[in-house]
Amino acid sequence: MRNKFHTVQISSVRSLTDDSAEISLQIPSEISALFKFYAGQYLTFRVHLNGEEIRRSYSLCSAPFEGAYRVGIKRVDQGVFSNFALDQLKVGVPIEVMPPTGNFKYQPNPEVKKNVVLFAAGSGITPILSIAKTILHDEPNSSVTLFFGNKGFSKVMFAEELEQLKNNYLTRFRLYHVFSQESQGIPIQKGRINQERLIALYQAFLTHETIDDVYVCGPEEMIYSVKSFFEEKGLPSNQIHFELFHSGNSTKTNASEEKRKISTCDVELIIDDDLISFQMDESDKNLIVAAQRAGADVPFACKGGVCCTCKAKILEGEAEMLVNYALEPEEVEMGYVLTCQAIPTSNRIIISFDE
Ligand code: FES
Secondary structure, eight states: OTTSOEEEEEEEEEEEETTEEEEEEEOOGGGTTTTOOOBTOEEEEEEEETTEEEEEEEEBOSOGGGTOEEEEEEOOTTOHHHHHHHHHOOTTOEEEEEEEEOSOOBOOOTTOOOEEEEEEEGGGHHHHHHHHHHHHHHOTTOEEEEEEEESSGGGOTTHHHHHHHHHHTTTTEEEEEEESSSOOSOGGGBSOSSHHHHHHHHHHHTTTOOOOEEEEEEOHHHHHHHHHHHHHTTOOGGGEEEEESOOOOOOHHHHHHHHOOOSOEEEEEEETTEEEEEEEOTTOOSHHHHHHHTTOOOOOSOSSSSSOTTEEEEEESOEEESOOSSSOHHHHHTTEEETTTEEEOSSEEEEESOO
């Protein structure tokens, strides 16, 4: 089942930098159909540490054509999961993981000839690497330009793999490192990828080119700089795709109170063909919290409106989201919500995780 966790084994661990590693998973053949994925999608892991359940999502850095499941994990100060993963995950260790999901994805078409520009910062390279490999391998006429921001060369994840890609696709893959704390002797490639740097990079490397798609993954500031820069250049917003790693959102509590228009709601929840009924009241912050209180085993990871693991469709009734960094406008139009952000605005609601 797509919404459930499956226990799989770690098949290899490879150090990438002094604070990151690539972890490979062995997906048993009985569940391999559930684990089919598109470049750019992510896996959600679950562990129990000191009596607490921890869930974290990590983008796959492998490409679908490679037939492998690999994620890149970077150590985060005080990061419970990343410290556990880098210190304790070894070959043969079992771990719970949910099948791949996510709206940030690239569906290759061997017939097209595209010019795709990618931006990544730090561990944001993981889905971007998968997308780059997929385009270069599956679209023989397309070309890729990647701008990759880091503090310096020692922090570059997948440095060797990127160099190898450059060698393999000399005429179709351009790679520009941008270092914030280290000079490469080229002033335009020094600094953070922000509005000012984008102007310089664009003038140096992209002027007079027709760009078909832009994919960006990293912190919020970089994402919004890239998005507004290319919108100003005339690229339609549906050709600018982004995956946010950290929302930085801090206004949820007030927003929660503002959106709450009713005191109770009768909820019917469909998941894996089961129907669960419960009443949500003012003490429940959102639909996920209410569903968990009612004992439903619902899918979620970030609980911050970023990842879309908790996506469900409203079949009847209405709800509003506090924030939405993950769903496309068309999905919202079709009735999908992030249940970790959704508060019903009708007295009765039916939602399905199976749609
Ligand atoms: S759990 Fe990540 S968006 Fe809801």
